[in-house]
Structures are given as structure tokens and as C-alpha cells.
Amino acid sequence: MKNKNALRYIYNPFEKIAGWQALIYGLIIACLSGWIGKQAGLMFDGAIDAHFGNEVSYYQAFMMLFIDIACVGAVMYLAGLLVTRNFRFIDLLGTMTLARAPYLLLSLTGLFVTIPETAELLANPALIFSNPGFLIFIALSFPAIIWVIALMYNAWKVSTGAKGSKMIIAFIAGLFVAEVISKILISILI
Amino acid sequence: MLYLQQKNRIMLPVYCPSCHAQLKVKCLKCESCQTEVNGSYDLPLLALLSLDDQQFILQFVKNSGSLKNMANELKLSYPTVRNLLNEIILTIEKYEK
Numbered sequence: 001m002k003n004k005n006a007l008r009y010i011y012n013p014f015e016k017i018a019g020w021q022a023l024i025y026g027l028i029i030a031c032l033s034g035w036i037g038k039q040a041g042l043m044f045d046g047a048i049d050a051h052f053g054n055e056v057s058y059y060q061a062f063m064m065l066f067i068d069i070a071c072v073g074a075v076m077y078l079a080g081l082l083v084t085r086n087f088r089f090i091d092l093l094g095t096m097t098l099a100r101a102p103y104l105l106l107s108l109t110g111l112f113v114t115i116p117e118t119a120e121l122l123a124n125p126a127l128i129f130s131n132p133g134f135l136i137f138i139a140l141s142f143p144a145i146i147w148v149i150a151l152m153y154n155a156w157k158v159s160t161g162a163k164g165s166k167m168i169i170a171f172i173a174g175l176f177v178a179e180v181i182s183k184i185l186i187s188i189l190i
Numbered sequence: 191m192l193y194l195q196q197k198n199r200i201m202l203p204v205y206c207p208s209c210h211a212q213l214k215v216k217c218l219k220c221e222s223c224q225t226e227v228n229g230s231y232d233l234p235l236l237a238l239l240s241l242d243d244q245q246f247i248l249q250f251v252k253n254s255g256s257l258k259n260m261a262n263e264l265k266l267s268y269p270t271v272r273n274l275l276n277e278i279i280l281t282i283e284k285y286e287k
Contacts, residue, residue, distance in 0.1 A: 014270070015266060018269050088268070
């Protein structure tokens with residue numbers, strides 16, 4: 001029973017935590033992810049994206065995170081207004097920010113990964129298999145992203161209290177729009 | 191789930207065990223003088239709700255309608271408590287129709 005409850009809190013902690021509390025925890029975890037990600041060369045360059053890339057400054061790394069969180073908060077709030085009016089912005093923003101927590105695991109894993117040069121990789125794709133850190137990162141990144149999306153879905157469901165197919169469509173559309181807008185803003189501003 | 195101590199109480203039956211239609215009150219009795227009143231009375235709306243929902247409403251009233259206090263008391267998040275209240279409102283509206 002206890003294990004079942006623990007498992008439930010892994011994908012839906014929002015029955016217990018929301019609002020300012022979730023926002024503070026979420027921001028602390030996001031800052032840690034951004035800081036560790038910067039050391040590992042991992043960038044959060046989209047609402048639900050994480051990529052290895054060119055060296056970025058701390059300012060750029062944290063600006064990307066700010067844009068991601070702001071876009072998700074603003075777009076999902078507007079999407080929420082389309083399906084229900086009976087919810088608080090702080091619950092949505094807090095839970096959506098905390099939903100990014102699994103990215104901390106990706107950042108930590110990123111510290112142990114050496115990315116092969118693109119030219120080298122193109123010349124010899126089998127290089128990937130001789131890089132266990134990179135393989136572990138790839139193996140972890142899919143479940144981590146699925147976990148983030150599952151958390152975001154539960155955050156959305158709990159904080160808006162919406163139900164039915166309308167809620168699911170608004171969530172998918174909202175996340176897609178947030179991803180596009182965050183990508184555009186990051187490419188313009190950073 | 192949340193109110194285990196209430197589960198030991200004998201619940202007022204509200205649905206027919208045979209056909210599941212809503213029951214009515216047929217007889218009321220005075221324990222003091224044994225007078226009986228017979229008729230066909232509707233059950234009060236609150237009695238139709240589940241024991242958990244009734245307990246939630248009681249706690250809600252005791253907390254002066256503060257969802258924030260309710261969330262602290264039940265150790266649940268604010269939106270979760272608000273969603274529980276919304277569920278009860280929907281159930282009440284269903285019974286009122």
C-alpha cells in the first residue's frame with residue numbers, strides 16, 4: 001500500500017503539493033538543473049526540450065529556463081481558461097514548474113557524458129556504441145521526457161480541475177504552442 | 191478513505207437493495223412516547239451524499255468555508271480540495287435535477 005502511494009506521488013505529487021510551495025521547489029530544482037546542465041553542456045532550449053550543444057553562458061542557460069517556464073505558465077494558463085475558469089494561476093505555474101524536476105536527473109547524467117564530435121560521428125557512427133555514458137544518457141532521456149510530460153499532464157489536470165476530451169486536447173495543444181513559442185523566443189533573445 | 195473513523199457508523203440506506211431506486215422515509219417514531227408518523231417523505235439532499243462527502247461538507251462548514259484551512263487539515267493541495275468540492279457540487283446538482 002505504501003509502495004503504491006509512493007509510486008502515485010512519483011507521477012502525481014500535486015495532490016499534496018501545489019501553489020507557492022510547488023513553485024519554490026520547482027524553481028530550486030530548475031536552477032539546479034540549469035547550473036548542473038551548464039557544466040555538462042546540456043541546454044534546456046525549449047518548453048520540453050533538453051539538448052547537448054555549444055557552450056552557453058550562465059546567463060543564457062538561466063534565460064532559457066526562464067523562457068521555458070514563463071511560456072509553459074502563460075500558454076497553459078490561457079489554454080486552461082478555454083476549458084474552465086475556476087482555477088488559480090499560481091497552482092498552474094507552481095505545479096507545471098515542479099513537473100520539470102526529472103530534468104535534474106538528465107543534467108546529473110549529462111555530467112558523465114562525453115559527446116563525440118559530429119564530424120567524427122558521421123565518419124564512424126559506431127562510435128556511439130563505444131561511449132557508454134552517451135548510451136546511458138539516451139536510454140534515460142526518453143523515460144525522463146515521458147515522466148516530465150506525465151507530470152505536466154497531472155499538474156494541468158489537478159490545477160485546472162478540468163475533465164474530459166476537451167481538457168486533453170487543450171493540454172496537448174497548449175504544450176505544443178508553448179514549445180513553439182519558447183523555441184522562437186530563445187532563438188530571438190539568446 | 192479519508193474518514194475511517196466514520197465508517198464504523200451504521201449508514202442510513204438511501205437506495206433500494208433490490209432495484210437501486212431511491213428510498214423514501216415511510217415511518218418516523220418518537221422514542222419517548224412511541225408515537226409513529228407514517229407517510230412518504232423525501233430523504234434530505236445531504237443524506238443522499240456518500241459518507242465521505244457528508245464529512246467533507248461538515249469539515250468545510252467547520253472551517254468557515256476556507257479551502258486553504260481544509261487543505262492544511264486534510265494534508266492535500268489546495269486545487270485537490272477544490273476539485274473534491276467541485277465533485278460534490280456536481281453530485282448535488284445532479285440530485286437537484
